[in-house]
Amino acid sequence: MTDSSKSKPTLSPREIVERAEAHPAAVPFLWLGSEKVRRGFIVVPLVGTILFSLLGLIYPLHHKAPWDFFASYAVIGFVSYSFVVLSAWPLFKLLGRPENYYGEGDGDE
Incomplete structure (x- = not known):
């Protein structure tokens, strides 16, 4: 005599609507x-x-990388961000389409 309602998960009304x-x-x-x-x-x-911060304190690196200088990650981040921002204008010129690229609007918007 098994009850089938216990073996199936029940959904709340919100989950049923979702x-x-x-x-x-x-x-x-x-x-x-x-x-x-x-x-x-x-x-x-x-x-x-x-976890990895603690592992870095327990097992420090033996050889420093060339980019490991004071505020290196801030400098690398600033240069990368500047590259992305400054590349927006050339990318827009390269990939941009005119306003009527897809034809005139049919009014079904």
């Missing part, structure tokens, strides 16, 4: 929207950062 409104390909990934998973997405990188 499944009904979601694209069929998205249904297996709806668990990513739960509050528990969202909180975990900040915990995992935080734990990883702390």
Whole structure:
């Protein structure tokens, strides 16, 4: 005498609505929207950062890299960010399309 309701997970009314409104390909990934998973997405990188920082203190590098100077990551980040920002204008000129590229609007917007 087994109760079939105990073996099947029950869905809340909110979850039923989410499944009904979601694209069929998205249904297996709806668990990513739960509050528990969202909180975990900040915990995992935080734990990883702390762990590898401690490992770096326990086992320091024996050979310094050429870019290991004072504020090296700030300089590298600034140069990289500047490159991305300054490359926006040439990329816009290269990839931009005129306003009427897709034809005149049919009014079905």
